[in-house]
Amino acid sequence: MALQFSPQADAKISDICRRYPNTQAACLPVLHLAQDEFGYLSEDVLELVAARLAVPSSHVFGVATFYTMFHREPVGKKVLMMCTNVSCMLTGAYETLRKLEQRLGIKAGQTSADGEFTLIEEECLAACADGPAMICGDRYFLRVTADKVDATLDECRKLPAQHGHHPHSDKKH
């Protein structure tokens, strides 16, 4: 069966289209929604978004590749975005990142072997006063110095997976 949005996601897209001046502007929120829905933005997903919004695929591909928050490859159940921009760097973000890499057994940009976490080195997360800052899903973790990595990962493990609906994980009844 061809890839398609769930009825709930489709209704949300209609709602987004009503609120944005044109479908090109709606592209950003719809890509967010598509990522929530499918986990990452494969070529098929980008084509689906382009078709749904009736905008050129090139526009959708351009937007998806411009923003680091969009994943073009499969990601783990949770994505850790670790800021290493200036303010966070000055409070030890690189030490934190190295410790995260060590604990998860991966490098930034990779996914842990158990599929639980994808670690991404990110630009400013707008929490500069409380760095080093990290986001897991929609939750902020602040002042995450290297010594807090273990406790922070424990917290993150308790959070729900970030993308619920996935066409390949649907159970057939």
Ligand code: FES
């Ligand atoms: S520099 Fe890290 S949140 Fe702004």
